[in-house]
Amino acid sequence: MTDFKKLSINTENNSFKYSILIGNNFIKTLKNNFSQILKGKKIYVIYDEFFYKLKLHKDLIENFNKLSKKLESEIFFFKIKSKDKFKNYEKLLILLNFILSKRINRDSIIISIGGGVTGDIVGFASSIVLRGVKYIHVPTTLLSQVDSSVGGKTGINTKYGKNLVGTFYQPEGVVIDTSFLKTLPKRELLAGFSEVIKYSFVSDKKFFNYLDKNYQNIKKLKSPYIENIIFKSCQIKAKIVSMDVKEAGIRALLNFGHTFAHAFENLANYDSKKLIHGEAVAIGMACAFKLSILMNLCPKKEAEKCLALISKFSLPTKLKDIKDMKFTPNELLSRFYLDKKVKNGKITLILSNGIGSASIKNNVDERSLKKFFNEIINE
Ligand SMILES: NC(=O)c1ccc[n+]([C@@H]2O[C@H](COP(=O)([O-])OP(=O)(O)OC[C@H]3O[C@@H](n4cnc5c(N)ncnc54)[C@H](O)[C@@H]3O)[C@@H](O)[C@H]2O)c1
Known part of the structure; x- marks a missing residue:
């Protein structure tokens, strides 16, 4: 054996x-x-x-x-x-x-x-x-x-x-x-769960249900739950990466929440006292769900279940959860243009179509985005 x-x-x-x-x-x-x-x-x-x-x-x-x-x-x-x-x-x-x-x-x-x-x-x-x-x-x-x-x-x-x-x-x-x-350290462990949850959001509803049902045992690192979720995460990533090694297409789905996350991290000056990557991704995914609801891409009920799962893993979902930071819509927008997915001056985002499904959207216009930033800054 x-x-x-x-x-x-x-x-x-x-x-x-x-x-x-x-x-x-x-x-x-x-x-x-x-x-x-x-x-x-x-x-x-x-x-x-x-x-x-x-x-x-x-x-x-x-x-x-x-x-x-x-x-x-x-x-x-x-x-x-x-x-x-x-x-x-x-x-x-x-x-x-x-x-x-x-x-x-x-x-x-x-x-x-x-x-x-x-x-x-x-x-x-x-x-x-x-x-x-x-x-x-x-x-x-x-x-x-x-x-x-x-x-x-x-x-x-x-x-x-x-x-x-x-x-x-x-x-x-x-x-x-x-x-x-x-x-x-506990904070680093929880931040790692952000990427685990992400895999379920973008590609696997069954995995989402497993995480939702077993999150307490997973957080306590109990066997076989922790091994199972690491295995499943690697399996999902390996499958997507094998299809698109150099991120020319489908691999971009793994970027769900990351355009937001990178903007927050950049504005926080990569200061780990304020924010670490997994926390930024958690807030970024929450924002991506909220935008997906607004654009009628994701059913509200499903997005709410996803936000609840982020919270079950003790991860943040709002901008105000970031200590000592104030954001403005213009600052956020300027950071969005630094994203590697920007093509011909157009912002590209990965948005949700419901639990276990995501897609690439490159028609997100600047005005609606600024309005949305205003909402998430003030919520
Ligand atoms: N190559 C990729 O595809 C890819 C994907 C995501 C992130 N990254 C990069 O990964 C980096 C973040 O990695 P990370 O989150 O693992 O953080 P990290 O490497 O900064 O480690 C976090 C902290 O935990 C400590 N640490 C590591 N293992 C430990 C253990 N078992 N026990 C106690 N302390 C331990 C480290 O010394 C460090 O202080 C970033 O630079 C990011 O850009 C790369």
């Missing part, structure tokens, strides 16, 4: 294929599934600073040392500062210099172990060092387990905005260990 759940991610044209393994002992999962590619190689373990802060780094290093000894591999460790403000050129350069100073080869393996910040920067470094070396993701936040580790987007932030420099680069595999969630 296996002690993990396995999901295969495969594109329609077979341009890449790898597995996502979900369990609760990542070292064992690595050993049982990746020994062949790790054996005798140089392994670079790039780990999130939370291991150090929580005094877990010694165990981590010891476990990896044991593994590398068994596999006759050479192993190197590097700690990453995991705040979004450090996902930048400067830290990327330091990481690349470290990897190069240890004489990386084309057949070396990089293992990223941490949240989305660690995964994004390490994935990016792996894609450009020696024009690309193999890497494995071990995501440790809920958001990175259900979202950022799946789909191959890597990158860093620049002074012009978030995630503006990066690559699409797929890992050799993703190893999800749910026991990491036990040390995750």
Whole structure:
């Protein structure tokens, strides 16, 4: 009997294929599934600073040392500062210099172990060092387990905005260990549920009902609920990503609530005291539902059920839930034009057609949007 759940991610044209393994002992999962590619190689373990802060780094290093000894591999460790403000050129350069100073080869393996910040920067470094070396993701936040580790987007932030420099680069595999969630701060855990709920909103009514029925057990990280929802989230994302790797069409549905979210985060100056990404997405999705009702796209009753689910996961739904922030319609509108989905000067939004269904709308006019902003600012 296996002690993990396995999901295969495969594109329609077979341009890449790898597995996502979900369990609760990542070292064992690595050993049982990746020994062949790790054996005798140089392994670079790039780990999130939370291991150090929580005094877990010694165990981590010891476990990896044991593994590398068994596999006759050479192993190197590097700690990453995991705040979004450090996902930048400067830290990327330091990481690349470290990897190069240890004489990386084309057949070396990089293992990223941490949240989305660690995964994004390490994935990016792996894609450009020696024009690309193999890497494995071990995501440790809920958001990175259900979202950022799946789909191959890597990158860093620049002074012009978030995630503006990066690559699409797929890992050799993703190893999800749910026991990491036990040390995750509650706010980060709840924020991760935002993306989980999103998958149900845009593509799966049955999943919505599962979340609605079991949210209390899920929030308590009870087994098998937590494993089930991580598996389902990865499955939905993997399916959509496989159909549209470079976000030319259907993958944009995963952006539900995100145009709003990115505008709020930008106006809050990416200050995590005020707002973190998952919270911004929760408010963004609530706004998208409200606009969908207004545009007669989504039945009011269904939208209300969705808003209730966001609240059941203790996530915010209103702009006034963001501490010490005041928004104006003009500010919001200007941030909407920074969205990657803007085409020919037209704002494109992902809106809801009811639970489990969403669509891309590129005919949202500026005047009605401003009026709508006024409503959500004052509600
Ligand atoms: N590549 C993609 O497709 C994609 C998708 C969504 C988000 N992202 C990116 O992901 C990043 C956000 O990722 P995140 O939400 O995982 O946040 P994060 O990486 O900033 O981690 C949040 C905090 O939790 C700590 N942490 C991580 N794991 C922990 C654990 N198990 N126990 C205790 N503390 C832990 C980290 O050190 C950090 O302080 C952003 O940079 C965002 O742009 C990328």
